[in-house]
Amino acid sequence: MFGGLPGTISPDMNVGRARRHTTASRASARRGVMLDDLIQGEIIPRLLVAHPAPAAPNSANGAVRIAPDEVKAFAPLPLSLEADELLRHVEQFLARGVSVESIFVDLLAPSARKLGQFWEDDACDFIDVTMGLWRLQEVMREVAMRVPAVTQALSEPRSALFSPLPGEQHSFGALMIEEVFARAGWNSEALIEPRRKDLLRTVAERNFDLVGLTVTNDCLSGALSDLITAIRGVSKNSAIQVFIGGRVVNANPGLAIEVGADGTAPDARSALALAE
Structure with a gap:
């Protein structure tokens, strides 16, 4: 957690929509696994099962995009920065009006894939990747709680x-x-x-x-x-x-x-x- 930052939650807690999470332990035993197997099947789901979606407005509405060079610059940072430092980088995007959806899809997920690519290319070891992904997970939890999901006023939501x-x-x-x-x-x-x-x-x-x-x-x-x-x-x-x-x-x-x-x-x- 962020050195005691309030509001972080356990992945095992019921967070509103029932989801089961997979574990990263299996991935560590399969050194030759493809990048998708490591990132998509084992670790990234933890980035998504561990945060709630309460009803509150999201001020950003997807109007501001993250530039490709910004994604590229952010991608390796979880290997060297702690979660609270990463969060400060993300806060700069939020302050510009980037939506939480874009933070998740366009920034954190590509960073997670990039860390997996580093590991597959032997540019870093599995422990480095695991710690980096854990930091991304903490950032996602904190952002999700700070800027909860939009709930549209639909009489019969689909x-x-x-x-x-x-x-x-x-x-x-x-x-x-x-x-x-x-x-x-x-x-x-x-x-x-x-x-x-x-x-x-x-x-x-x-x-x-x-x-x-x-x-x-x-x-x-x-x-x-x-x-x-x-x-x-x-x-x-x-x-x-x-x-x-x-x-x-x-x-x-x-x-x-x-x-x-x-x-x-x-x-x-x-x-x-x-x-x-």
């Missing part, structure tokens, strides 16, 4: 469920897109490492307007098509939409049509725009 493809451990995409939708006023939640039956049971028990599946590993299109058909078959909402995204889909957007999905988008912001 609902969405996001999940990695059953069998995958790459949960960063699902957690990130869930956060973006939640901050836009959706009732959203994310599943982490669900089994197929868990996913289908959740869809069957709840009335979702949208289900989003992230696909990171190569998979058979027939299996994905079958899952989408099953989701529609058990859904309480006959008009449910199913979106797919992730590395595999971004590399082949035509896969969405092939498997019968209702849409795809290259990132969380685009997915929100498509859904709305």
